[in-house]
Every structure is written in C-alpha cells, then in structure tokens.
Amino acid sequence: MATGRTHRPATRSRGIPEATVARLPLYLRALTALSERSVPTVSSEELATAAGVNSAKLRKDFSYLGSYGTRGVGYDVEYLVYQISRELGLTQDWPVVIVGIGNLGAALANYGGFASRGFRVAALIDADPAMAGKPVAGIPVQHTDELEKIITDNGVSIGVIATPAGAAQQVCDRLVAAGITSILNFAPTVLSVPDGVDVRKVDLSIELQILAFHEQRKAGEEVGAPEEAAGAVPPPPVPHRAPPGAPGADSGRQGPDGDVPAVMPA
Amino acid sequence: MATGRTHRPATRSRGIPEATVARLPLYLRALTALSERSVPTVSSEELATAAGVNSAKLRKDFSYLGSYGTRGVGYDVEYLVYQISRELGLTQDWPVVIVGIGNLGAALANYGGFASRGFRVAALIDADPAMAGKPVAGIPVQHTDELEKIITDNGVSIGVIATPAGAAQQVCDRLVAAGITSILNFAPTVLSVPDGVDVRKVDLSIELQILAFHEQRKAGEEVGAPEEAAGAVPPPPVPHRAPPGAPGADSGRQGPDGDVPAVMPA
DNA sequence: ATGTCTTTGTGAACGCGTGCACAAAGATGG
DNA sequence: CCATCTTTGTGCACGCGTTCACAAAGACAT
Numbered sequence: 028m029a030t031g032r033t034h035r036p037a038t039r040s041r042g043i044p045e046a047t048v049a050r051l052p053l054y055l056r057a058l059t060a061l062s063e064r065s066v067p068t069v070s071s072e073e074l075a076t077a078a079g080v081n082s083a084k085l086r087k088d089f090s091y092l093g094s095y096g097t098r099g100v101g102y103d104v105e106y107l108v109y110q111i112s113r114e115l116g117l118t119q120d121w122p123v124v125i126v127g128i129g130n131l132g133a134a135l136a137n138y139g140g141f142a143s144r145g146f147r148v149a150a151l152i153d154a155d156p157a158m159a160g161k162p163v164a165g166i167p168v169q170h171t172d173e174l175e176k177i178i179t180d181n182g183v184s185i186g187v188i189a190t191p192a193g194a195a196q197q198v199c200d201r202l203v204a205a206g207i208t209s210i211l212n213f214a215p216t217v218l219s220v221p222d223g224v225d226v227r228k229v230d231l232s233i234e235l236q237i238l239a240f241h242e243q244r245k246a247g248e249e250v251g252a253p254e255e256a257a258g259a260v261p262p263p264p265v266p267h268r269a270p271p272g273a274p275g276a277d278s279g280r281q282g283p284d285g286d287v288p289a290v291m292p293a
Numbered sequence: 294m295a296t297g298r299t300h301r302p303a304t305r306s307r308g309i310p311e312a313t314v315a316r317l318p319l320y321l322r323a324l325t326a327l328s329e330r331s332v333p334t335v336s337s338e339e340l341a342t343a344a345g346v347n348s349a350k351l352r353k354d355f356s357y358l359g360s361y362g363t364r365g366v367g368y369d370v371e372y373l374v375y376q377i378s379r380e381l382g383l384t385q386d387w388p389v390v391i392v393g394i395g396n397l398g399a400a401l402a403n404y405g406g407f408a409s410r411g412f413r414v415a416a417l418i419d420a421d422p423a424m425a426g427k428p429v430a431g432i433p434v435q436h437t438d439e440l441e442k443i444i445t446d447n448g449v450s451i452g453v454i455a456t457p458a459g460a461a462q463q464v465c466d467r468l469v470a471a472g473i474t475s476i477l478n479f480a481p482t483v484l485s486v487p488d489g490v491d492v493r494k495v496d497l498s499i500e501l502q503i504l505a506f507h508e509q510r511k512a513g514e515e516v517g518a519p520e521e522a523a524g525a526v527p528p529p530p531v532p533h534r535a536p537p538g539a540p541g542a543d544s545g546r547q548g549p550d551g552d553v554p555a556v557m558p559a
Numbered sequence: 560a561t562g563t564c565t566t567t568g569t570g571a572a573c574g575c576g577t578g579c580a581c582a583a584a585g586a587t588g589g
Numbered sequence: 590c591c592a593t594c595t596t597t598g599t600g601c602a603c604g605c606g607t608t609c610a611c612a613a614a615g616a617c618a619t
Contacts, residue, residue: 044576045575046577047576048506051506052503053483053499057483070596070597071598077483078483081577083578086597087576087577087578087599089597089598090597090599097586097596098583098585098586098597098598099585099594099595099597100585100596101595101597116510119509121508129400130400134400135497137396138396138497144498145505208508211497211504217344229500231404231495233315234477235389235410236318236383237381239381239387239411239412240380242450243385245474311605312605337566337567337568338566347608349607349609350607350608352567353568353607355567355568362567363566363616364566365565365614365616366565366615368567
C-alpha cells in the first residue's frame with residue numbers, strides 16, 4: 028500500500044469521497060476477474076468478499092456513482108466495469124513517464140500490465156548518460172535533458188519518480204514546470220509541489236516500519252513485558268539542556284540512508 | 294502510499310492510533326536528517342514542515358508517546374530519534390524474506406537501505422529452479438522448497454511477497470503456516486490470512502488509477518464538460534435482464550492482467 | 560527573583576468514514 | 590394479478606482523526 032496522498036487532502040471530488048475513490052480500483056479488479064469468467068451478475072455480498080471489504084461499504088460506495096444495481100438481483104458485471112472505468116478515467120489513454128531507471132525504474136518499465144488499463148509508458152528518463160539509448164523493456168532510455176521536450180510532445184500529465192531521494196525534488200520541479208500534474212513518488216522524500224498537482228507516495232520503508240511496530244507489539248504481549256524488554260540502556264532523557272552543539276560529535280547512525288535509489292526509503 | 298492495511302482494522306495498539314503509527318516513520322526520517330546535520334533541537338513547527346504535516350497533528354502524535362518536548366525550546370533530536378525507533382521496534386533486528394525474485398524482487402533485494410533501519414534480508418526465495426543458487430544482490434536465491442526451513446531456522450516473522458498474483462495466496466499460506474505474522478504484499482490480490490497476521494499491500498496500479506481519477510477531474514473542469522466528454526458510446530445500461538449466460542460470448546477485455554509478476558497489478 | 564516570551568501539551572469541536580438495520584424496489588412463482 | 594423473497598440503497602448513529610485555540614510550563618533576560 029502506498030503511503031497516502033500528499034496534497035489535495037479532502038477535496039471530495041464531485042461528491043465522491045476519497046476513501047471511495049481509493050477502493051474503486053479494487054472493485055474494478057474483482058469485476059474484471061468475474062468478467063473474464065463470463066459471470067453476468069454479482070451481488071454486493073459476493074463482490075465485497077472478492078474485494079475484501081464490507082458489503083454495506085461497497086453498496087454505499089456504488090451509491091455515490093449512481094444506482095447501477097437491480098434489487099433482488101445484484102449488479103451487472105460488464106456494465107459496472109464500464110461505469111467504474113469511466114469514473115476513474117480509464118477509458119482514455121494516459122501516457123506516463125518514468126524518471127530514474129535504476130532497479131526499480133526498470134522493474135516498473137518491465138511491468139507488462141501498464142498497457143492493459145489505459146496507462147502507457149511514453150518514455151523512460153535517466154540522468155546517467157551511459158543509459159541513454161539503452162533499451163529497457165523495449166523502450167530506449169532518454170537523457171534527462173530531453174525531459175521537457177518529451178512531456179510536451181507527448182502530452183504527458185502523469186510522472187513516476189524512481190530516482191534517488193537527493194534528485195527527487197529537482198526532478199519533481201522540472202516535471203511540474205513541464206506540465207505534469209500528477210506524480211507517483213517512490214523516492215523517500217516529502218515533495219513540495221504547487222497547488223493543483225497531486226502527489227502520491229509509495230514508501231516500502233514506511234510499510235516495513237509499520238509492520239515492525241505491530242510485530243513488536245505482538246511479541247511484547249506474549250512475553251508480557253509492559254514496557255520495553257531488556258536490552259540497550261535508554262540514553263539519558265536529556266531533561267533540560269541538550270549537549271552543546273558540538274558539531275560532528277555524536278556520529279550516531281549515519282548509514283547509507285535517505286539518498287538511496289528508491290523503493291525502500293528510510 | 295501503500296494502499297492501506299488489510300487486517301487489524303482499528304486495533305488502536307497500546308493507545309497509539311494507527312494514523313499516528315503510520316506517521317512515525319515520517320518523523321523519524323526527518324529527525325534522522327536533522328541528526329546527521331548535528332541539529333540539537335527542533336520545534337514542532339520546523340519538524341512538521343520537514344515531515345510535511347501539520348504542527349498540531351505532530352504534537353498530538355508525540356503526546357501519545359509521552360512528554361518528550363521542552364516548552365519554549367522544542368524537542369531534543371537525538372532523544373526523539375531513540376524514542377521513536379524504540380516505539381517502532383527498530384532497535385532490534387528484523388530478518389525479512391523476499392519471495393518472488395523477478396524484476397521487483399531483485400529491485401527490493403538490491404536496495405541497500407534495508408540494513409540501515411533494523412531490517413535484514415535473511416533470504417531470497419523463488420519458485421524457478423533455474424534461479425536457485427544464482428546470487429542477487431550478493432545473496433544466493435533459494436528454491437521455494439526451502440521456504441519453511443529458512444523461516445524457522447532464521448526466526449523470520451516478516452515476509453515480502455513479490456510473486457505473480459496467481460501464486461500469492463499459496464505463498465502467503467505457506468509463509469503463515471511457517472510462522473510469518475507480518476506480510477508486505479506486492480501482488481495484485483486480496484490475501485486472506487488468519488487473525489493475528491498483519492498484511493499491508495503496495496499496489497502501483499491502484500495508485501495510478503487514483504491519480505487518473507483526479508487527473509480526469511482536473512481536465513473535465515477546465516473544459517467544463519459536466520458529464521463525460523464525447524467519446525465511446527455508453528454501452529446499453531442493461532436495465533433489466535443481462536444477456537443470457539452465453540459463456541465465452543463477450544470476450545471484452547482479457548489482456549494479460551491480474552496475473553502479471555507484481556509491482557503493477559490491475 | 561520576577562517578568563516576558565516562546566513552545567509544548569491538550570481539551571473541545573468538527574467532519575469524514577464506517578457499519579447497522581431497514582424500508583423500498585423489483586424479480587420470481589403461483 | 591398478487592404474494593413472497595431477495596437484494597439494493599440509504600438514514601442514522603458512532604468512532605476515529607484532524608484542527609483550533611489556549612492554558613501551563615519552562616527558558617531567558619533583567
């Protein structure tokens with residue numbers, strides 16, 4: 028799970044709650060599977076189970092789109108697939124650029140499913156001149172210098188940032204200046220963008236840390252250790268004055284973190 | 294942003310709200326950056342800006358952990374880093390296994406930052422016999438047959454699933470049976486797990502679809518098209534009866550979707 | 560020691576999202 | 590045409606999360 032949107036907090040677009048929008052792709056996937064099995068209709072209960080949500084929630088979600096069901100029967104699969112696709116804007120083609128063709132960028136580019144849902148990789152962009160021209164997933168990598176031209180020429184409005192954290196904000200600024208209005212950010216940085224630009228963030232490190240939290244709690248409950256288990260002595264609470272600014276003093280942890288390629292920020 | 298947790302909905306662990314837990318890694322990252330610059334203290338306002346959140350929210354979040362600040366001064370950076378790390382369980386070592394060493398699995402394995410925050414890649418596992426023994430990121434890939442042994446021998450409790458969707462549930466079941474209690478799922482599937490097992494999901498496709506929704510809305514507002522812009526004719530609303538079950542009839546969209554490697558589900 | 564000024568910690572109000580529970584709608588059978 | 594049965598659509602209540610706004614706490618200067 029990507030770690031939430033950044034801007035556009037609760038814009039409640041056209042009356043459709045953000046929480047509902049975030050679940051529509053889930054429904055769509057379940058419906059597509061049913062469609063492939065030529066299932067004509069589904070009840071809210073069945074579909075909810077397939078999507079892993081509550082049936083009441085699903086019905087309420089659909090009610091924001093309109094009354095597309097038939098009481099006593101359920102929902103027509105094909106029709107619902109179309110309606111949700113249209114609502115999500117998947118009936119049109121969305122060219123996407125991927126910036127930063129490292130391990131992750133290559134993995135994204137190689138993902139074949141891009142084309143299947145209205146998304147099309149328009150270009151791969153990397154700052155390394157040695158990468159230029161080299162084909163990844165059948166698409167030649169282009170140099171960052173071409174960024175603006177690529178975006179305007181192809182009318183791209185969605186960009187994916189898979190660069191190291193250090194380059195992310197700079198790339199972001201250039202994308203926005205070139206006309207990009209939606210960004211999917213894999214770099215471990217808080218991007219600042221002007222109003223009107225959407226940023227969504229995918230952050231593996233954060234997901235793992237959240238898991239670790241719950242994992243620790245489970246373990247702690249078993250042992251029954253109310254506070255922390257034995258281990259490292261807690262450092263001085265530093266109640267009043269922090270140790271004088273001694274620069275470079277405590278070289279605590281300074282591992283290769285925060286500026287790593289992407290995928291797993293800190 | 295990974296697309297939300299699955300189980301353990303609102304457990305409110307030890308009084309710390311889920312929403313707060315999800316933000317702690319964000320604060321930790323900002324604090325670590327300050328620590329590396331040897332900044333001794335920060336105000337809630339400064340730190341909030343760095344983390345991209347509201348200062349009131351940040352203070353309330355910290356209040357769940359205890360009173361670690363000093364009024365009129367702010368928070369001691371080092372001390373706060375320690376407290377949050379401890380709260381998140383990052384002061385201990387978490388061995389992690391990655392299952393499914395395709396493009397994405399390899400990207401994850403190559404990510405150097407794993408070790409920097411208490412996470413350690415204990416093993417890479419893939420079902421392809423041809424991969425066995427082949428080193429990825431310096432770690433030899435092991436075959437799925439070894440899965441149970443690897444997990445029990447290393448005391449692994451966190452697993453990352455980067456397999457195709459078709460294999461995800463099966464892999465998940467085996468991980469859980471072997472003792473895994475936290476799963477980070479990159480496959481485009483709703484995993485079903487027993488109580489007590491946490492699942493978090495990272496789904497690129499969903500993120501892109503959410504962006505597309507907002508993107509469409511922006512474009513629609515500009516043009517002023519209230520409903521949908523011109524384009525494909527809306528299929529028959531199918532008001533009453535859906536077309537008879539004619540199996541294999543409508544071979545609508547059936548592209549290579551849903552069972553693709555990972556990273557970008559549908 | 561006293562006053563001023565900064566910043567935390569939190570009480571309270573508000574809004575969104577979730578889930579319950581039921582009435583309305585419509586299909587289906589007689 | 591009427592009765593029954595299934596399933597939707599939604600009004601309502603509840604709880605979590607966010608935000609405001611302020612009193613309390615403490616640093617710092619005089």
